[in-house]
Amino acid sequence: xxxxxxNPRHLVRRRGQEARLRCSPMKGHSHVYWYRQLPxxxxxxxxxxxxxxxxxxxxxxxxxxxxxxxxxxPSILRIQQVVRGDSAAYFCAxxxxxxxxxxxxxxxxxxxxT
Amino acid sequence: GENVEQHPSxxxxxxxxxxxIKCTYSDSASNYFPWYKQELGKGPQLIIDIRSNVGEKxxxxxxxxxNKTAKHFSLHITExxxxxxxxxxxxxxxxSNQFYFGTGTSLTVIP
Numbered sequence: 001x002x003x004x005x006x007n008p009r010h011l012v013r014r015r016g017q018e019a020r021l022r023c024s025p026m027k028g029h030s031h032v033y034w035y036r037q038l039p040x041x042x043x044x045x046x047x048x049x050x051x052x053x054x055x056x057x058x059x060x061x062x063x064x065x066x067x068x069x070x071x072x073x074p075s076i077l078r079i080q081q082v083v084r085g086d087s088a089a090y091f092c093a094x095x096x097x098x099x100x101x102x103x104x105x106x107x108x109x110x111x112x113x114t
Numbered sequence: 115g116e117n118v119e120q121h122p123s124x125x126x127x128x129x130x131x132x133x134x135i136k137c138t139y140s141d142s143a144s145n146y147f148p149w150y151k152q153e154l155g156k157g158p159q160l161i162i163d164i165r166s167n168v169g170e171k172x173x174x175x176x177x178x179x180x181n182k183t184a185k186h187f188s189l190h191i192t193e194x195x196x197x198x199x200x201x202x203x204x205x206x207x208x209x210s211n212q213f214y215f216g217t218g219t220s221l222t223v224i225p
Contacts, residue, residue: 004157031211042120042203042215043158056212091157095211102148103213105157 002027004094004106005074012112019079019086021109025094032075033093033103034060034067043091049075082113116141118206120216127194128224135219137204138186144206147180147187148213152201161202162189194223 005024013019025032031050035043045059049069060067064082069075079086089110093103117140127133139147145166150158164171164178164187171178175194180187191198201220205213 006157033211033213035213035215040218042217043213045212045214048211059212101211102160102163104160105150107157 004029004092004104006092006106006109008109009107010110010112012114013082014114015083016081019082019111019113021077021079021090021092021111023075023077023092023094023106025075025092026096026104029094029096029104031095031097032069033095034075034077035091035093037089037091037108039088046077079111082111084113087111087113116144116206116208116214118204118214118216120204120219122219123217124220124222126222126224129194129196131194133191133194133198133221133223135189135202135204135221136186137188137206137216138184139206139214140185141206141208142182142185143208144214146207147178148205148207149178149189150203150205150215152203152218154200158203191221194221196223196225199223 034046037043047060047067048056064080066078089108091108093105095101095103120137148163151161152158164180175192177190201218203218204216207213
C-alpha cells in the first residue's frame with residue numbers, strides 16, 4: 001500500500017542550475033497537486049494536474065517554473081535557473097477524484113539553493 | 115480568493131488535557147475542510163475532514179466542528195498524548211480542488 005512517493009528527498013543546487021522534483025501518486029490516483037512550504041509557514045498551492053493536463057496553475061510563478069504529469073511516469077516539477085528564494089520544501093499530493101476529495105501528501109523534497 | 119486564518123500559532127498543554135485549534139475562512143463557497151498533522155521532516159498527514167453539510171465529526175480522540183454561518187471550524191483533541199505533538203494545519207477548499215491552508219499551530223504536549 002505505497003503512499004505518495006517523492007524524490008529526491010533533499011536536493012542542493014547552486015544558483016542558476018535547474019531543479020527537477022519527481023512525484024509518483026498513490027496507486028489509483030490520477031490527480032496531482034504541488035505545494036510549496038517556506039520555513040514556519042503553511043503550504044501554498046502551486047499547480048494541479050491530471051494525466052497529460054494542467055488543470056490549474058494559478059499558484060505557480062509564470063517564469064522559471066513548469067510542471068507536467070505525463071501519461072506514463074511521475075509528475076515533474078521543474079525549476080529553471082534557481083535562485084536562493086526558491087529554497088523551500090516542495091510537497092506533492094494526490095487524490096482519486098477531482099472535486100473536494102481527500103488529498104494525500106508525500107514526504108516532500110527539501111530544495112536548498114546555495 | 116480564499117483566506118484561511120488559524121489560531122493559536124503555538125499551543126502547549128499538559129498530557130491528558132484537551133487542545134483546541136480554530137480556523138476561519140472567508141469564501142462561503144468553500145465546502146471541504148481537512149485537517150493535517152505534520153511531524154518534523156515529514157509531509158502533512160490527513161487526520162480528519164469535514165464537509166459543509168455536516169456540523170460535527172468525531173474519530174476517537176479527535177473531533178472537528180464547523181459553523182458555516184460564522185465561517186469557522188475547529189479541531190478538538192481530547193486526552194492529549196506526547197505523540198500528538200506536531201504542527202497542525204487546517205485547510206479550506208471549494209470545487210476547484212485548490213486547498214487554502216492556515217499558517218499552522220505548533221502543538222506541544224508536556225508529559
